[in-house]
Amino acid sequence: MTTAELDLATATPVSASNSTMKALVYHGPGKFAWEDKPRPGIQQPNDAIVRITTSTICGTDLHILKGDLPAVTDGRILGHEGIGIVEQIGSGVTEFQLGDKVIVSCVTACLKCDFCKRGMYSHCRHGGWILGYTHDGTQAEYVRIPQADGSLYHFPPGGDEESLVMLSDIFPTGFECGVLNGQVKPGDTVAIVGAGPVGLSVLLTAQFYSPAAILMIDLDDKRLTVAKTFGATTLINSSYGQAAHQVMELTEGAGVDVAIEAVGKPLTWQWAVNSVRRGGTVNFFGGCPNDSKVNLDTALLHYSEITCKASFHHTPEYVRKAMDLVCAGHITASVFVNSEEPLANLLEVMRHLMSHNGHLKTAIVP
Secondary structure (H helix, E strand, O other): OHHHHOOOOOOOOOOHHEEEEEEEEEEEOOOOOEEEOOOOOOOOOOOEEEEEEEEEHHHHHHHHHHHOOOOOOOEEEOOEEEEEEEEEOOOOOOOOOOOOOOOOOOOOOOOOOHHHHHHHHHHOOOOOOOOOEEEOOOOEEEEEEEOHHHHEEEEOEEEEEEHHHHHHHHHHHHHHHHOOOOOOOOOOEEEEEOOOOOHHHHHHHHHHHHEEEEEEEEHHHHHHHHHHHHHOOOEOOOOOOHHHHHHHHHOOOOOOOEEEEEEOOOOHHHHHOOOOEEEEEEOOOOOOOOOOOOOOHHHHHHHHEOOOOOEEOOHHHHHHHHHHHHHOOOOOOOHEOOOOOOOOHHHHHHHHHOOOOOEEEEEEOO
């Protein structure tokens, strides 16, 4: 399909002098580089090209760099979180215009396939989670967004970019997939395994449902200290591998009503199951490396009538709900941002995060 056939609209014509851009590029486990890459162009009528103005790094990016997701191939531009300006659109894009400021969703959705019609947008047959995975992502100056009408959100007037970039992924995902799918109710005792940005998002949004107690489990005391300021009632350092035992001691052998796993390791999945009460709910929220296997006590699951759920990604409804909460001041998303760095420093920021420097989120700006 030619550009003419696409009926391309563009805010800034791409000339030979500006046909490249800078991007963070993956080259296999432990290997990444800051490189010149071709600037993306419209390939399909439903595409939009977005110039990134703010992005962040997700823990999933770190999993990719460790080699946990082998589907990510050499040469892929990483990243699935960002805010930017629409620079080009294909003829099939109807919800956005040139110059619109937008929030990029980590979930690409056509809104028309059978999975989208079932509300399972992260399994869209023409999208799903593809940015920075099977499709070049947002840790670059420009990104091509397929299925733009279902994959972008209008940036609210007067909004703060450092807060609202959290709507790309962690806030709506933590809210919907963590809290709502975990079925947190008033008076519940909740254990959250993992005090990273997603786990802390679960912690913040769980408090809308008035649980009696929230136990936060992590091996990093700095993150546990942050969790305390975010509202955790009990902190458990899991460094000694006894997290589930500690939960049982603290609950006098009863276990918690809801255990939400937000790390993505077989061991922490086991901790979640072994921490929950009879008739309780376990929400497997953290994605383990491909081909991981988890040993679970089937007698415990069956005879204790434990409900196990797996959650992947958010839906458009909860992006909008999370946006309303942030804009109304019910969530101060900027508390996640430890620092701001220029895009040119992205390589160094990534190295620091891989060394577990205690930072939650770094805002990456041009």
